[in-house]
Amino acid sequence: MSTSEEPPRLYEAREPVFPRKVKGSFRTLKWWLMGVLLGIYYITPWIRWDRGPNMPDQAVLVDLANRRFFFFVVEIWPHEFYFVAGLLIMAGLGLFLFTSALGRVWCGYACPQTVWTDLFITVERWIEGDRNARVRLWKAPWSVRKARIYLSKWAAWLLIALATGGAWVFYFTDAPTLARDLLAFQAHPVAYITIGILTATTFFFGGFFREQICIYACPWPRIQAAMMDEDTITIGYRDWRGEPRGKHRKAEGAEALGDCIDCNACVNVCPMGIDIRDGQQLACITCGLCIDACDEVMDKVGKPRGLIGYLALSDEISERAGKPPISVWKHIFRPRTMLYTVLWAGVGVGLVVLLFLRSDLDMSVSPIRNPTHVVLSDGSVRNAYEVRLRNMHGEPRPFTLSLSADQPFELTLEGIDGATVVVAADELLNQRVYVTAPASSPAATAASTPLRIWAEEGLLGERVYSDTVFNGRGN
Amino acid sequence: MVDPENKTPENKVSPPERQYPDPKKKIVEEPPTTGHVWDGIEEYDNPMPRWWLWTFYITIVWAIIYMILYPAWPLVTKATSGILGYSSRAEVANEIADFEARNEVWFQRLNETEIAALRDDDELERFAVQAGGAVFAAQCSQCHGTGGAGVQAAGYPNLLDDDWLWGGTLEDIHLTVAHGIRNETDPQARFSQMPAFGRDGLLDVDEVDAVVEYVLSLSGQSHDEALAEPGGEIFQMQCAACHGADGAGDHALGAPALNNQVWLYGGDRASIRESIWYSRAGVMPAFDGRLREAEIRAVSVYVHQLGGGE
Numbered sequence: 001m002s003t004s005e006e007p008p009r010l011y012e013a014r015e016p017v018f019p020r021k022v023k024g025s026f027r028t029l030k031w032w033l034m035g036v037l038l039g040i041y042y043i044t045p046w047i048r049w050d051r052g053p054n055m056p057d058q059a060v061l062v063d064l065a066n067r068r069f070f071f072f073v074v075e076i077w078p079h080e081f082y083f084v085a086g087l088l089i090m091a092g093l094g095l096f097l098f099t100s101a102l103g104r105v106w107c108g109y110a111c112p113q114t115v116w117t118d119l120f121i122t123v124e125r126w127i128e129g130d131r132n133a134r135v136r137l138w139k140a141p142w143s144v145r146k147a148r149i150y151l152s153k154w155a156a157w158l159l160i161a162l163a164t165g166g167a168w169v170f171y172f173t174d175a176p177t178l179a180r181d182l183l184a185f186q187a188h189p190v191a192y193i194t195i196g197i198l199t200a201t202t203f204f205f206g207g208f209f210r211e212q213i214c215i216y217a218c219p220w221p222r223i224q225a226a227m228m229d230e231d232t233i234t235i236g237y238r239d240w241r242g243e244p245r246g247k248h249r250k251a252e253g254a255e256a257l258g259d260c261i262d263c264n265a266c267v268n269v270c271p272m273g274i275d276i277r278d279g280q281q282l283a284c285i286t287c288g289l290c291i292d293a294c295d296e297v298m299d300k301v302g303k304p305r306g307l308i309g310y311l312a313l314s315d316e317i318s319e320r321a322g323k324p325p326i327s328v329w330k331h332i333f334r335p336r337t338m339l340y341t342v343l344w345a346g347v348g349v350g351l352v353v354l355l356f357l358r359s360d361l362d363m364s365v366s367p368i369r370n371p372t373h374v375v376l377s378d379g380s381v382r383n384a385y386e387v388r389l390r391n392m393h394g395e396p397r398p399f400t401l402s403l404s405a406d407q408p409f410e411l412t413l414e415g416i417d418g419a420t421v422v423v424a425a426d427e428l429l430n431q432r433v434y435v436t437a438p439a440s441s442p443a444a445t446a447a448s449t450p451l452r453i454w455a456e457e458g459l460l461g462e463r464v465y466s467d468t469v470f471n472g473r474g475n
Numbered sequence: 476m477v478d479p480e481n482k483t484p485e486n487k488v489s490p491p492e493r494q495y496p497d498p499k500k501k502i503v504e505e506p507p508t509t510g511h512v513w514d515g516i517e518e519y520d521n522p523m524p525r526w527w528l529w530t531f532y533i534t535i536v537w538a539i540i541y542m543i544l545y546p547a548w549p550l551v552t553k554a555t556s557g558i559l560g561y562s563s564r565a566e567v568a569n570e571i572a573d574f575e576a577r578n579e580v581w582f583q584r585l586n587e588t589e590i591a592a593l594r595d596d597d598e599l600e601r602f603a604v605q606a607g608g609a610v611f612a613a614q615c616s617q618c619h620g621t622g623g624a625g626v627q628a629a630g631y632p633n634l635l636d637d638d639w640l641w642g643g644t645l646e647d648i649h650l651t652v653a654h655g656i657r658n659e660t661d662p663q664a665r666f667s668q669m670p671a672f673g674r675d676g677l678l679d680v681d682e683v684d685a686v687v688e689y690v691l692s693l694s695g696q697s698h699d700e701a702l703a704e705p706g707g708e709i710f711q712m713q714c715a716a717c718h719g720a721d722g723a724g725d726h727a728l729g730a731p732a733l734n735n736q737v738w739l740y741g742g743d744r745a746s747i748r749e750s751i752w753y754s755r756a757g758v759m760p761a762f763d764g765r766l767r768e769a770e771i772r773a774v775s776v777y778v779h780q781l782g783g784g785e
């Protein structure tokens with residue numbers, strides 16, 4: 001059976017994108033951001049921070065083995081994970097705020113996928129030349145020259161990828177030590193495996209997958225649709241000004257044409273390979289490069305800039321009606337963005353307050369309830385408690401335990417004479433504690449009596465307490 | 476189709492009105508739809524990206540390689556074993572072996588340390604308490620309870636208090652755990668037997684009652700003075716040999732102290748009478764041979780640190 005009709009295509013090859021070089025204010029901004037963001041990523045693990053002799057001196061460290069997170073002055077223990085939760089909530093609210101106000105600024109300027117792709121494209125341009133040269137080379141049959149250029153490009157990419165994967169592991173252990181071990185091939189296999197995986201993903205995502213990540217793999221373009229509304233400032237094409245587009249400006253009838261001279265500059269610079277003139281779309285990461293490209297053209301043909309520009313949906317209606325443009329601030333300051341700002345700042349202030357309120361010693365007392373109490377040979381009643389003492393300090397500290405209750409309780413520690421235990425630097429100690437009530441005391445016969453256990457730190461005299469109960473024979 | 480005539484000057488009289496695009500009209504052509512409609516929402520029929528297809532092929536290749544390397548096809552008795560010879564059982568066995576190899580160092584240290592000094596080394600003690608706790612949960616908790624409080628009604632001693640039948644030092648505990656109590660299979664087990672004074676006719680009912688009152692007086696409980704006096708005389712003759720003249724008991728004989736507040740079988744009048752009349756005693760098995768020496772030492776340390784260790 002044969003049919004003249006072509007069957008529908010089920011699969012489509014990726015159209016390679018060869019973004020042209022562009023100059024302009026957004027490109028300059030993106031260069032700066034790229035420098036700063038890459039700098040932060042590569043340099044952070046090498047910043048030193050003195051915390052005392054028993055503590056790591058790395059400013060930012062995720063210490064998985066000891067389950068600690070260090071960030072300059074801040075040290076987070078696993079039981080303080082709410083700090084991390086709070087930071088994640090702030091990150092989420094921040095994204096909501098920025099997206100509802102400025103659209104996908106995250107995607108266009110700060111997302112690692114965008115920054116590294118941009119870097120890879122820049123390297124590609126250095127090695128192969130600008131758009132036209134790259135297209136020509138792509139279409140050319142394989143030759144020694146093509147192989148040489150492609151191999152050197154891939155080698156450069158691989159080097160960047162290796163540096164990227166390599167920098168990641170430094171966040172998790174002391175960077176200088178690890179660097180030495182890595183070079184001496186003595187580091188833990190996990191370090192090499194992690195570097196290997198991250199090198200491979202960076203190389204692949206930055207070199208070949210690029211815009212496909214944003215279009216097919218990343219959830220954010222889908223989520224952002226819910227964050228944007230008609231006041232969100234995003235990148236758009238003023239079709240009421242540009243259409244009908246046309247090339248032949250000198251020809252008769254050119255007066256009927258809009259400002260768009262159909263030069264495709266905006267399409268050629270787009271790292272996503274799309275045409276913004278089709279309207280704002282899922283594939284647009286709002287990187288602003290088409291604005292730069294179009295402004296350059298408008299300058300050349302002597303038309304006002306801003307045929308492509310940052311605008312909100314609501315601008316279209318007023319601009320079509322010939323009204324003056326709505327100010328950017330009016331778009332940005334609206335109840336929704338202000339609510340996000342308030343929530344964001346609220347969580348932030350809450351976290352900072354918590355950070356300063358928390359004490360660097362911590363005690364929790366869990367009564368041992370199997371059994372609830374023990375009767376000793378002299379008839380006295382004894383309860384046992386598991387006291388957990390946390391010393392979040394750079395040096396070992398003694399803690400003296402005591403009771404505050406008007407009952408004649410006696411406090412003893414398992415395996416220790418006296419009431420003082422030493423907790424090592426930045427450590428947690430479990431100490432079993434016994435509280436005994438004499439046979440004839442009311443606490444010994446009552447079902448339960450409230451009890452407060454105090455811990456006093458021996459260096460600065462800080463005190464903490466924990467409330468619990470004492471079970472008597474009546475229990 | 477573009478009409479070339481259109482561009483010729485003859486056809487143009489005056490420049491046409493500038494045409495603003497209709498905002499409702501889309502500039503791009505929409506892709507075809509699948510024809511599915513839900514609540515007015517249609518589904519585009521876009522082709523899939525080709526790399527998606529590649530990923531699919533890669534999974535197939537992966538599956539084939541996996542089936543060659545790893546156990547895959549179920550056969551009648553077992554699955555194909557794969558050329559790597561992997562098995563999850565072997566992996567567990569390896570992990571256990573690895574775990575044991577790491578513990579071995581500690582077991583060595585436990586064995587080499589004097590029993591009485593086992594708690595002097597902090598590190599070793601910590602290990603012993605952890606390891607001993609595991610042994611206790613598996614071997615001892617059935618009778619002595621998971622918390623070590625014993626079961627009074629059944630005569631399983633409480634290990635938390637400060638009253639011991641056979642001694643509460645590390646060495647005593649170790650001896651008890653290793654060889655058991657009244658355990659006929661182990662010649663080193665400690666043994667003692669209290670006579671059944673009433674059942675065997677050694678004392679008559681009145682005499683037993685008198686001794687009961689005297690025993691009550693030893694622990695300061697309310698008792699009948701008139702009966703306690705003759706009871707005391709009988710006690711000195713019949714009971715003091717083991718329980719001591721003052722009723723303080725004797726660890727060497729496993730004779731419980733009667734002058735305190737801790738009772739294995741209950742300290743009220745009826746329980747004491749029953750103990751004297753019928754005699755009661757418990758049996759504990761030996762763990763020597765069932766557990767390794769290091770484990771016995773570890774569990775001894777664990778019991779010692781429960782609160783009653785001497």
Ligand code: SF4
Pocket residue numbers: 106107108111112113114213214215218219220221285
């Ligand atoms: S779509 Fe996703 S991957 Fe692409 S730039 Fe935005 S956040 Fe980054």
Ligand code: SF4
Pocket residue numbers: 235266269270271272273274275276283284285286287288289290291
């Ligand atoms: S359409 Fe413009 S803003 Fe959007 S991704 Fe392309 S160049 Fe960037």
